[in-house]
Amino acid sequence: NASSSSNFIKNIVVDDLQSGKHKEIITRFPPEPNGYLHIGHAKSIVLNFELADEFKGKTNLRFDDTNPTKEDVEYVESIKEDVKWLGYEWDNLYFASNYFEEMYSRAVLLIKKGLAYVCDLTPEEIREYRGTLTEPGKESPYRSRTIEENLELFDKMKNGEFKDGEKVLRAKIDMTSPNINMRDPIIYRISHSEHHRTGDKWCIYPMYDFAHPLEDAIEGITHSICTLEFADHRPLYDWVVKECEMEKVPQQIEFARLNLTNAVMSKRKLKLLVDEKVVDGWDDPRMPTVAGLRRRGYTPESIRNFCKEIGVAKAASIVDSQMLDYFIREDLNTKAPRTMAILRPLKVVITNYPEDQVEMLPIENNPDNEEAGIRQVPFSKEIYIEQEDFMENPPKKYFRLFPGNEVRLKGAYFIKCNEFIKDEAGNVTEIHCTYDPATKSGSGFTERKVKGTIHWVDAKHAVPAEFRLYEPLLLEDESTDKSFLEQINPNSMDILNGFVEDNMVNAKPQDKFQFFRHGYFNVDTKYTTEGKLVFNRIVSLKSSFKL
Numbered sequence: 001n002a003s004s005s006s007n008f009i010k011n012i013v014v015d016d017l018q019s020g021k022h023k024e025i026i027t028r029f030p031p032e033p034n035g036y037l038h039i040g041h042a043k044s045i046v047l048n049f050e051l052a053d054e055f056k057g058k059t060n061l062r063f064d065d066t067n068p069t070k071e072d073v074e075y076v077e078s079i080k081e082d083v084k085w086l087g088y089e090w091d092n093l094y095f096a097s098n099y100f101e102e103m104y105s106r107a108v109l110l111i112k113k114g115l116a117y118v119c120d121l122t123p124e125e126i127r128e129y130r131g132t133l134t135e136p137g138k139e140s141p142y143r144s145r146t147i148e149e150n151l152e153l154f155d156k157m158k159n160g161e162f163k164d165g166e167k168v169l170r171a172k173i174d175m176t177s178p179n180i181n182m183r184d185p186i187i188y189r190i191s192h193s194e195h196h197r198t199g200d201k202w203c204i205y206p207m208y209d210f211a212h213p214l215e216d217a218i219e220g221i222t223h224s225i226c227t228l229e230f231a232d233h234r235p236l237y238d239w240v241v242k243e244c245e246m247e248k249v250p251q252q253i254e255f256a257r258l259n260l261t262n263a264v265m266s267k268r269k270l271k272l273l274v275d276e277k278v279v280d281g282w283d284d285p286r287m288p289t290v291a292g293l294r295r296r297g298y299t300p301e302s303i304r305n306f307c308k309e310i311g312v313a314k315a316a317s318i319v320d321s322q323m324l325d326y327f328i329r330e331d332l333n334t335k336a337p338r339t340m341a342i343l344r345p346l347k348v349v350i351t352n353y354p355e356d357q358v359e360m361l362p363i364e365n366n367p368d369n370e371e372a373g374i375r376q377v378p379f380s381k382e383i384y385i386e387q388e389d390f391m392e393n394p395p396k397k398y399f400r401l402f403p404g405n406e407v408r409l410k411g412a413y414f415i416k417c418n419e420f421i422k423d424e425a426g427n428v429t430e431i432h433c434t435y436d437p438a439t440k441s442g443s444g445f446t447e448r449k450v451k452g453t454i455h456w457v458d459a460k461h462a463v464p465a466e467f468r469l470y471e472p473l474l475l476e477d478e479s480t481d482k483s484f485l486e487q488i489n490p491n492s493m494d495i496l497n498g499f500v501e502d503n504m505v506n507a508k509p510q511d512k513f514q515f516f517r518h519g520y521f522n523v524d525t526k527y528t529t530e531g532k533l534v535f536n537r538i539v540s541l542k543s544s545f546k547l
Ligand code: ATP
Pocket: 029, 030, 031, 032, 033, 039, 040, 041, 043, 044, 225, 226, 227, 256, 257, 258, 259, 265, 266, 267, 268
């Protein structure tokens, strides 16, 4: 269990509790409600909630809603749903917008201390004046405004007397600091836009670097865990907490963000995929969003175990997405019943099987889970097998059906191929076999052996179903300078129509199965209807089964 193993963040917490710096730890997960959560957020959720759990502390879910034009209640709701689905309960639910009044008064405090000023430079000028890594910044001509003037102008900003972008409030720190973040960062901007919670009450909004430390301090967050890009912002974070005279002093700790192979991990890019209709919504089963993973069929356990296993590191790295597949296979191995599904059907007529006879064959539901029991599977004269399980002219080592060859039907009989029928285009449409009653599964027949076992479903009883097979959405090709949308895999989804066993007729959205030889599948929540089962392939089996 990786959660109890140690990591550098846990070591800090242990020290802080032992030294008495904190009696109780409080962490937070602080998403901006500008998109759906992705697997990277899941890592942060698992880290924050598990850390607090382990030390009997608390975790807040806080919406960092300080950027009204990009935020929406739809996202707030989806984020709450996803956190709960992952298995976590927040101790408090907060919105940064609830602190707007307090943030405003802290900004006024900075002005009164001579530590903030209203600046009229344009955004371009501000960038230019800021300097570079090798060049110190230049002071704004508005830096010397008096406290009275600043108070008056900031009040006017708040009262809507200026247009968007006309003025900003900046912290007065040090234009020559080697850390560019400390060169008089903007802490308030004007935006005459509707906020999804505060409406048009405010037309000035705090910048992230000002808002975030205040949010943490107001809530008494002890350990504010964020991703590595913010390491350079830590001096500013500490400056804000100190100069705004916050009573509680949170500690920012950075860790490496999760990157996965063949997956986009940015809400902005994920939103582009949704807006451009490259995918069918935020919950498209190809999306690395929590909603997409859920619809694909990943379980909360598999995602949590994956997040715990990858642990926390201080150095950025890319995790192979096959690792996530490993955890879903491990979780579903004992949970998911085995069943047979034919994805690309080919009809087989068993010529010597009695017309109109149906027998029920017992087949075990899960050899890896004794409690799963057995089910009765109908068998009669016509069945479906996979097209790829028959070849007219097989290569060497092909042990499935071909003229003259005998195979085992899983849980049923040996059948031998005698004839096949082709259509005008030359496609095999039907094959004719004979079965040997003596070879019935479970009868103890040992007189001869066959090398291949194939699966099947009874044609008369089979339930039609749609199968959606997925490949990565992104073709990773770092050697080219293709734009993001040009890297989209045009073949990321394959839709097939086939059959499942009749006992699947009552399968419900989110039911998960292992289809013999094909992998793990989940009943789709969006396209499954009363009369039509749609399955998403979660992951294939780790199969040595290849031609
Ligand atoms: P994105 O760029 O994907 O939108 P973000 O950091 O802007 O990510 P937020 O809503 O601000 O998204 O993130 C909420 C929390 O999730 C933050 O604490 C952030 O550090 C964390 N987080 C976001 N992406 C990752 C990731 N890939 N790995 C780990 N943590 C992440």
